[in-house]
Amino acid sequence: MSNILRQQIERIVSLTDEEYAFVLSHFTSKKFKKHQIIIREGEYVHNDYFLLSGLMKSSHINPEGREHIIQFAMQDWWITDPQAYHNETKATLQVDCLEDSETLFITLENREKLCREMQKMEYFFRKKTTAGYIALQRRILCLISSTAKERYENLLTQYPGLFQRVPKSLIASYLGVTRETLSRLANNN
Amino acid sequence: MSNILRQQIERIVSLTDEEYAFVLSHFTSKKFKKHQIIIREGEYVHNDYFLLSGLMKSSHINPEGREHIIQFAMQDWWITDPQAYHNETKATLQVDCLEDSETLFITLENREKLCREMQKMEYFFRKKTTAGYIALQRRILCLISSTAKERYENLLTQYPGLFQRVPKSLIASYLGVTRETLSRLANNN
């Protein structure tokens, strides 16, 4: 069974089996294939996806067709277009699969219902979002204060596995440099 | 009276006078002078500050003494070192005043107590943090996908008033460029 979700929640609040069953009843499981697009720009975003396995990315594609990667998500991570999901507006980001992936997703409606009916879960989501906020602040600091090389080495030490799973061009896109520049940094020129 | 805080909360949840009085009882008011340092690197961070007036910044100062600005906060904004505050660890950021400022601050203890005792407020903080998360994602996208000039123009249209209130060198630090580069961008070279 997929108690990865339960483990993540229980790192923040403890749950009885009954409580977890109730939580889980608000989720739906769904599998996706590599290259499948989960969220398309311009469409409404109904779900927030929790990854049980696989790998996805969220990205913005600018008018010239260049893609900029905002986030990679692997096992135990959440991914969606948060702006569109939480504000019920149309997506400006795209989310797609870099590998076959298994997910549990929750609609906004179910998330809010769950938070209303079970304060523990409202607490969980508050803490989880706070941790996310902190992580994004650190990424911003890295982007404004570090050189491309430092950002590259930083990512390499933080997520060494990522480099075996995704093409370098996507790593470059995440770091905010071109793939040529990344190639030079990686080869120490 | 300072009902700026109440207004911000009521944009998300409605409160009776009694409820607001209860909320407010968890805050302490404090004024600061320009140049005063509110949070020092290496010290524990007890408070999250809500600005009633004035202007502050949070920044990281690297070993070479270079400052990188993570956030400006003006009226109606919150500021702290979130990582140190929420995790009860020592500050890695500095928060200081760019103008004389009036604040309402809340300790982590009071914040958690308030959330426990009043689910409305847990809802408020969850929504507020979510909105903050979304804003940071957009800033990250801007940093990895836009040129320095675009980032400058973006900030200029979003916060035109800021340019009259803070030195350009700090704007540059926020945008992740040197003050010389910013000066040239602003004068269209």
Add this chain to the structure above:
DNA sequence: GGGCAAAAAGGACATTTATCACGAAAATGA
């Protein structure tokens, strides 16, 4: 297994940005 498309590497050159240096203008504080 073979063919094809994607990915990676690298060269040559253009552009952007950082660095260092200096002087003028503006703001600040005694």
Add this chain to the structure above:
DNA sequence: TCATTTTCGTGATAAATGTCCTTTTTGCCC
């Protein structure tokens, strides 16, 4: 008010990064 910082702009040069291109390698699909 006056002296002292701070701020701002600008030039010259170096370093970093982007752009465009070709070649090689890899890996995937039928």
